[in-house]
Ligand SMILES: Nc1ncnc2c1ncn2[C@@H]1O[C@H](COP(=O)(O)OP(=O)(O)OP(=O)(O)O)[C@@H](O)[C@H]1O
């Protein structure tokens with residue numbers, strides 16, 4: 001097993017900077033997720049780690065060894081792609097064993113001249129394939145051909161092919177994107193269980209923030225080739241470093257509202273929120289997660305008008321209008337709402353995020369800042 005370190009890795013494709021001085025330490029045994037919008041450099045980063053792409057500058061270390069000059073096949077990693085190709089004419093067993101046979105059994109000539117050793121290695125391959133098949137629950141499919149399998153089963157064969165190699169590091173590039181929603185959730189859980197059992201360092205690429213949040217020990221958020229933040233899912237959700245991370249992580253997305261500050265308070269409708277003392281300009285971006293709107297206090301009361309209600313079963317997503325400002329709230333299904341009518345909602349001042357208008361960087365409360373929770377009814381409008 002091994003950790004992976006990226007040290008200021010940059011990749012230019014002509015004028016396009018796919019990765020811009022990307023530095024990251026993936027700890028041994030960690031499940032790290034790379035997430036970000038299309039084109040942000042996720043696949044490029046994986047391919048550079050795998051050795052399938054050369055970086056323009058910077059360095060990659062796997063298991064304490066600088067691998068920049070080591071070819072892909074000697075890096076001891078296994079990669080699972082979005083579009084995995086199984087050999088159609090081979091059985092599941094043969095598909096899974098194929099890479100290992102090439103590596104361990106070399107040529108027919110080597111096998112002829114190394115009879116005993118070749119036999120031992122064949123047994124080793126057989127053991128690994130059967131173990132992996134067992135782990136993935138496809139041990140009853142070993143004699144089938146790919147066309148006789150469902151999409152999810154094929155996906156598992158592709159994973160199995162990576163597992164049998166017993167690599168130091170797994171690299172997975174959106175391996176579940178071909179699966180339907182239900183199967184994706186199920187396979188996601190299987191992958192997590194698999195990681196717990198094998199403990200192999202894994203870097204997993206997705207553009208789906210839900211997938212990132214449910215799978216990652218830590219998540220690296222990328223945008224335009226630049227690392228925005230790397231943290232645990234909880235930390236990313238609670239303390240996003242900038243407006244991009246704030247709006248990318250969480251669903252529905254955080255409300256980001258540009259507003260004026262006055263006397264240490266930021267205005268929202270007729271209500272006010274205390275601003276961190278570090279805020280320098282007279283404008284600030286206020287961030288409120290949809291799930292932080294509560295039908296009861298304590299907190300700061302807001303009186304928006306209900307615009308649109310989207311029922312989602314246990315919760316409902318509500319588009320609100322606060323003096324011309326659109327807000328999205330996530331409320332329990334049993335909160336009664338009438339479209340076109342005003343509604344009282346409360347927000348705790350401590351749950352509000354603040355960002356610099358110009359840079360988008362988070363501004364946080366300091367220890368000395370007073371973030372008193374107003375008593376019910378003592379703030380806001382009536
Ligand atoms: N071989 C290439 N030649 C030129 N440009 C490339 C090449 N590969 C990637 N790029 C560019 O580099 C940037 C990053 O691409 P990359 O494939 O890493 O994005 P990604 O985050 O994996 O996106 P997606 O979520 O769509 O898979 C994009 O702007 C892309 O167009």
Ligand SMILES: [Mg+2]
Pocket residue numbers: 042043044
């Ligand atoms: Mg990609």
